[in-house]
Amino acid sequence: MPxxxxxxxxxxxxSEVTKTGRxxxxxxxxxxxxxxxxxxxxxxxxxxxxxxxxxxxxVGFEQLGRAEASLLFRLVSYxxxxxxxxxxxxxxxxxxxxxxxxxxxxxxxxxxRLLHRSHVLGLPTAAPVLAPARAPPELDFAG
Numbered sequence: 001m002p003x004x005x006x007x008x009x010x011x012x013x014x015s016e017v018t019k020t021g022r023x024x025x026x027x028x029x030x031x032x033x034x035x036x037x038x039x040x041x042x043x044x045x046x047x048x049x050x051x052x053x054x055x056x057x058x059v060g061f062e063q064l065g066r067a068e069a070s071l072l073f074r075l076v077s078y079x080x081x082x083x084x085x086x087x088x089x090x091x092x093x094x095x096x097x098x099x100x101x102x103x104x105x106x107x108x109x110x111x112x113r114l115l116h117r118s119h120v121l122g123l124p125t126a127a128p129v130l131a132p133a134r135a136p137p138e139l140d141f142a143g
């Protein structure tokens with residue numbers, strides 16, 4: 001879903017203002033596996049490496065294996081200081097080692113790069129999206 005902004009009254013999408021990319025973690029891992037043997041100089045041409053803002057969605061829905069977690073570390077390390085990363089996740093920071101193959105050292109290294117000069121936004125546990133739907137109030141038309 002594109003995010004819209006208004007600049008001097010002219011509506012445009014964020015992607016028109018700056019280069020952005022959005023990808024689910026599963027799709028990203030598949031791309032990273034395909035590019036695992038590609039030298040760093042050629043990786044720079046990949047969209048997920050050279051966009052100004054890379055949004056990674058669905059982080060934490062599935063546990064990553066050691067090889068996958070290492071590929072994610074490679075991406076985060078390369079982009080560190082070169083481009084922004086936005087992550088959507090249902091896991092708290094304390095749960096990342098379990099999510100990343102149970103490797104606390106690797107999780108710490110990834111989080112160190114992600115959290116440096118970052119803003120962490122959290123939703124309350126009873127987020128409106130997750131709250132049970134309430135029945136609309138009954139109206140009394142009898143008088």
